[in-house]
Amino acid sequence: MLSIETYIIVSVIKTVIALFVLLTAVAYCVWLERKVVGHIQNRWGPTRVGPFGLLQPLADGMKFLFKEDLTPPHVYKPLYIAAPMLAVVFALTSIAVIPIGNWVTIGGVHTPLQITDVNIGLLVILGVTSLGVYGVALAGWSSNSKYSLLGGLRASAQMVSYEVSLGLSLIGVLIMAGSFSLREIVDAQGGTFWGFIPRWNLFHGQIVAFFIYLMAAYAETNRVPFDLPEAETELVAGYHTEYSAMKFAMFFMAEYANMITVACLASVLFLGGWKGLPFGPAWLQDLPVFWFVLKVFVFLFIYIWVRGTLPRFRYDQLMAFGWKFLLPLAIANLVITALIVAVRA
């Protein structure tokens, strides 16, 4: 047990590192997306700034910083300024409870690779993501423009409806693990089937839940094919039509930070978190953070791949898909999982 002073110092160090890594990851996620979508569409993507365009995020950041920060005269100012901040704060908060590795001992301090392990970890993440809708909704309302308002309304309706399926798809995992703590959920996924298939929830009967989670997560983060809130063909840019410079960049960062959070959550809940493949040399099996990062990267790659491939839904199709297909499927998955666990016990 650490003393309170050490605990605070260790927590601050971990928070700073996590924020730094997360923000860098957000910047390079944008680079990755432009590069991958470019190659999917037979283009090169960014190539000019640095080798392979690797310094492009830096250039983008400079550009966002030095652009003029316009505030249109017709907006409702306090909320117009607060909305992007809310969006980015809620997007960055949920990283706090995500475990990226096992316990480590550095300089006599024994600590988990996670900012804090709370016993309602999953509820915290669900709560914070459900608060994330306010950034979008308030941006739409306070901009005082038709396009923004429609975008904000669409976004809040969409996020509230898909949150139900998202939450229900996670309950199967909770039943298997018997805990809300993300660390315990990962620990429950140790071991293998027949020596070579890892006992991750994905291979442990939760494959339907994984796909429900995947689709609901795309809708929650307002990504293609569910990017109706910012459908540029009908709504200019949706809820961030009136935003420019750094305020726009904040929405951008929030979107990508949300993507990363969702990817982290997917790898923790369905892909065994930091646990590596069950075969191969021992040092490879427990490389501390490598496996976690690899899983997150794969998930993000699928995200971008989908964006490069699929067209956008129509709004009524989106609502019908969420309420009439995903929700019943999630409930059926939950009932079947509960039955199997109850029969086994």
Place this chain on the structure above:
Amino acid sequence: MVPLSYYLVLSGILFACGVLGFLIKRNIITIFMSIELMLNGVNLSFVAFAAQWHALSGQVFVFFVMVVAAAESAVGLAIIIAVYRTRQTLNVDQINLLKL
């Protein structure tokens, strides 16, 4: 440690706030929010008593209160939309006819 009675006074203040808003406001949406405030005042005292007497039943009651609040706000907001569609106002003093 904070004694239980402080929590009770706090929940009382919240409840009184809700009652005040419910009695004096004219905007029907704000009246609804005052009801939520009252329900939350009650919830706080439930949880405080649960912590005091080590009885989780108090926390379970909070869930039932929340269910009622959710049902109430869903139906209530639907009524607000219906009223606004027919009367074009949210002022409860002007919504004084049983039929159009």
Place this chain on the structure above:
Amino acid sequence: MQPVATTFFFYFLSAVTVISGIAVITRRNPVHSALALIVALLGQAGLYLMLYAPFVAGVQIILYAGGIMVLFLFVIMLVNIERAQKEEQFNKQWIVGIVAALALGVLFVLVYMKGKGLFPQTVAQLPEGENTQGIAMLLYRDYMFAFEIASLLLLVAIIGAVVMAKKRI
């Protein structure tokens, strides 16, 4: 780990809750009221955490702040609030209202003064880890019937809301 600075956090969270509670009933703009109510709910979630009810706190944030209040904001966006803002905010019963609310507040304080001796001065600690399991046991075993009725109530509310808000069924 022992809780740290409970008194400070209690006063901080109760100040946040009470101030935003007052803002809910005094602001002219319903959007401001809704935002103040969200802040009050979040402050209250913090108080639940201090009372060793982490699951209730989580549900409070997800259900109240993330669900019900989004619904409120949604409806506020759908209706035209420009006119509501310019109208008189308080109705003619404001004297009666204030008297009634004050009487209620005084009643609560009186009960607190009378009942002070009834409660021990310290809030004892609950085992935090089994909170969720304990609630699940109570909810699905002892309060099974109430739980079913609550689900029925929600079903009725869903149908009612659809019937009420839809123009043509």
